[in-house]
Amino acid sequence: MALANCKTCGRLFNRLHNDNCPVCVKEEDEQFFLVRDYLKENRRAMIVEVSEATEVEISTIIKFIREGRLATIDNPNLNYPCDSCGTAITDGRFCKPCKDRLNRGFSQTKDELMDTARKKQGGDYYYKRERDR
Structure with a gap:
């Protein structure tokens, strides 16, 4: 059993595959579903608009893109800075x-x-x- 501190909240948890505790993983998944559902309805939305409408931080949305959870091909205006x-x-x-x-x-x-x-x-x-x- 590998114990670790959650990178998001610092809580101690049994680390299996993720750097975040189950509570933070669940919150992040909920944020992802908010962003995904918003983008289904607003394909041309820019990242700032998505962040404001869903109250999900831009850095989290960028993380979803980098992880491959959000496809920029489907959302042509979903740009972020180099x-x-x-x-x-x-x-x-x-x-x-x-x-x-x-x-x-x-x-x-x-x-x-x-x-x-x-x-x-x-x-x-x-x-x-x-x-x-």
Whole structure:
């Protein structure tokens, strides 16, 4: 039995699969159903409108989208800000330009680390393996 504190309310509970206690999971599910039902009737609603109408926080609605519980394909105006630049996006955490910038940065850092490792080894050199001799 794994005991944990709920990430939402701090209550101690028997953790099986979720980071939240059963009470908070139930409340979150109720919020999800409110948002889902509102979006069924108002497909073109923006995230701010949905939040105001259902009294569910925008961060919770974004969480539902990121978890795949809400589909932005069905709700074309359900945009939220990119975590990096704030541009409106419909999935993931970053917009395409930010993803590309991050990937370039990762590639550049990887190349620099590889160059540093090669220099520490004394440059590029080759040796014969035991079976080649």
